[in-house]
Amino acid sequence: MATQDRALGPWAKLPVAIRAIISGLLIALVAANLWPLFLLHLGVPLAAVVEVIFLAVYLWWASGGGRPHSTQTVRAAAFRRCRMSPRQWLWGIVAAVFFAATIHASIVLLFRFVPFPMADFRRGYDFSFTSSLPLKWLAIVVSATSAGTCEETGFRGYMQRPIEQRHGVPVAILISSFFFTVVHLTKGWAMAGIVPIVFGAGVLLGLLAWASGSLIPCMIGHVMMDVGLFAYWWTGVAGDFTSRPISETGVDGPFLVACAVFAVSLFAVLYSISRLRLVAKGYFAGIPEDLR
Numbered sequence: 001m002a003t004q005d006r007a008l009g010p011w012a013k014l015p016v017a018i019r020a021i022i023s024g025l026l027i028a029l030v031a032a033n034l035w036p037l038f039l040l041h042l043g044v045p046l047a048a049v050v051e052v053i054f055l056a057v058y059l060w061w062a063s064g065g066g067r068p069h070s071t072q073t074v075r076a077a078a079f080r081r082c083r084m085s086p087r088q089w090l091w092g093i094v095a096a097v098f099f100a101a102t103i104h105a106s107i108v109l110l111f112r113f114v115p116f117p118m119a120d121f122r123r124g125y126d127f128s129f130t131s132s133l134p135l136k137w138l139a140i141v142v143s144a145t146s147a148g149t150c151e152e153t154g155f156r157g158y159m160q161r162p163i164e165q166r167h168g169v170p171v172a173i174l175i176s177s178f179f180f181t182v183v184h185l186t187k188g189w190a191m192a193g194i195v196p197i198v199f200g201a202g203v204l205l206g207l208l209a210w211a212s213g214s215l216i217p218c219m220i221g222h223v224m225m226d227v228g229l230f231a232y233w234w235t236g237v238a239g240d241f242t243s244r245p246i247s248e249t250g251v252d253g254p255f256l257v258a259c260a261v262f263a264v265s266l267f268a269v270l271y272s273i274s275r276l277r278l279v280a281k282g283y284f285a286g287i288p289e290d291l292r
Contacts, residue, residue: 020162021179023078028154029183031058035146044135048142055149062153078158080215087279092217095208095272098265100224103201105262107233108241110193112255116241123188125234136237140230148222155180155202156209156218169210177202189234201225204269211276 011019034054038047060066064076084092127136155176163172180202184190190198205218212218231238246255 016166017163017175020159021175023162024154024157024159024176025179025183026154027062027158028151031153032147032150035143039139039143044130044139048138051142051146055146059149059153062157078161079153080157080161080209080213082213084212084214084216085279088212088214088276091272091275091279092208092212092214093220095212095269095276096217096221096224098268098272099201099204099208099221100228101265102204102262102269103197103225104228105258105265106197106200107194108243108258109255109262110197111241112243112246112258114193115245116243117189117191118236118240120191121189121233122236125230127235127237133237136235137231140235140237141227143230144223144226147226148219151180152205152209152215152218152222156205157215160206160209164210173203173206173210176206180205204273207273208269208276211273211280213280217276 014022031054035047035051038050038054041047042050062075063079063081064072066072127139130136130139159179160172160176163175177199181195181199184198185195205222208221209215209218228238233241243249243254246252249255
């Protein structure tokens, strides 16, 4: 046993959770931060093409392709590579849509209680380098796709999955959500009220990855959320939030609508996650398709 321990390298001797945290951060952040460099040096159209090619190679490698061959199985497991059934696709997409709706409704509600700090939210997201609206939308969609793909691979895959296997699902989701929140605290929009929303998003995405057994629904939901964030909250390309706090307007119709959207969306995403988990555990075996 002593000889075997000495044969292990320093990386292998680290606790699983530490290795998962380091791997997850590297896989998520290094890859996600290449897109801003492409955008800065290549311009929108060429940068978008290069980023799409990069993401294709990134996903292929992260899901177990390429070298080193000795880590292919580990990478495939960390990526949660699996074949989803039609039922899983259905509930996964439903969960993704309502996840994005939940997060945006929660932001609306936040800024009906406190004033919206537009200048802070727009800091660092200047798309004035192009006056073309189509190119701005292209930059927004690629930005959202890059962030959603890389962050889900890193946080809900390479970080959360190994910790799940060693320490259980609750611990894994809390750890991945914590670091997901921490890395976003450097943003200008990371005010106190946003922190629980970011952490809550991490928890929902963690549950979705665990229940579906795949990162694909998480990526879809994350990209949808980020398209809205980039287009509306961070750049104003899709419009500006002009509603005033209810301390000034009183409890009005739009506020009640936002409350209803938040409640319905949160229920829908949690229900969809529960259905995904039942499908994964085989609870529907033998039950006719139209009764599931």
